[in-house]
Amino acid sequence: MVLIRCLRIPFSTNVERVALAAGYKGVPIEWIDIDPGDRSYAEELSGQPLVPVLTAGDEVVSDSARILDWLEERFPEPSLLPSDAAQRAEVRIFADWFNRVWKTFPNGINDGVGDAAVHASEMRRAVGLFESLLAGREFLFGSFGLADVTAFPFLEYASLGLSPGDDDPFHAVLVEHMPLEGDSPLHAWVARVDALPRS
Numbered sequence: 251m252v253l254i255r256c257l258r259i260p261f262s263t264n265v266e267r268v269a270l271a272a273g274y275k276g277v278p279i280e281w282i283d284i285d286p287g288d289r290s291y292a293e294e295l296s297g298q299p300l301v302p303v304l305t306a307g308d309e310v311v312s313d314s315a316r317i318l319d320w321l322e323e324r325f326p327e328p329s330l331l332p333s334d335a336a337q338r339a340e341v342r343i344f345a346d347w348f349n350r351v352w353k354t355f356p357n358g359i360n361d362g363v364g365d366a367a368v369h370a371s372e373m374r375r376a377v378g379l380f381e382s383l384l385a386g387r388e389f390l391f392g393s394f395g396l397a398d399v400t401a402f403p404f405l406e407y408a409s410l411g412l413s414p415g416d417d418d419p420f421h422a423v424l425v426e427h428m429p430l431e432g433d434s435p436l437h438a439w440v441a442r443v444d445a446l447p448r449s
């Protein structure tokens with residue numbers, strides 16, 4: 251197997267997606283820690299400054315969603331997607347919504363873009379949707395997969411709070427705007443996903 255490397259910074263949500271997906275598939279990754287204040291290596295490799303950036307031989311892939319697709323294509327088993335085409339589309343739609351819509355709420359609050367009160371209320375509303383997806387099932391779409399990998403690194407903050415040493419203001423936004431009731435099914439889901447291996 252070609253050596254797979256991935257650039258990361260501490261506490262990165264998007265990096266954790268890759269660690270979870272690769273861990274599930276049993277794909278080893280050599281992590282390269284870069285200085286959060288110096289993105290020159292990421293830029294040199296991928297033409298953009300953000301992590302994760304994955305390399306395998308002469309392939310370079312940036313953006314966590316694209317990296318998850320790359321892992322799924324190269325290492326199809328165990329799959330992160332349902333075998334049924336309609337269910338697969340549902341999971342894809344969820345992941346797209348999470349990346350293109352849901353993320354804009356905490357990003358908007360953190361970056362001061364748009365109306366913070368509206369973003370905050372959308373985050374609270376979405377908690378109810380996540381909880382409903384978990385009604386009577388262990389993972390967001392039944393079996394563990396892409397939806398859980400995509401959402402967990404962001405939603406875990408609602409249950410676990412900030413890790414010691416994590417002073418990323420974006421993560422504080424995640425903690426502040428997703429208050430959970432004690433009996434929220436998100437607590438058990440976070441514990442379930444958190445127990446899974448990471449590469």
Ligand SMILES: N[C@@H](CCC(=O)N[C@@H](CS)C(=O)NCC(=O)O)C(=O)O
Nearest residue numbers: 262263264265300301302313314315
């Ligand atoms: N769409 C990208 C976003 C990547 C991203 O925002 N990475 C964060 C870490 S989770 C980062 O590098 N932030 C550094 C910065 O904004 O300077 C992905 O999904 O990988």
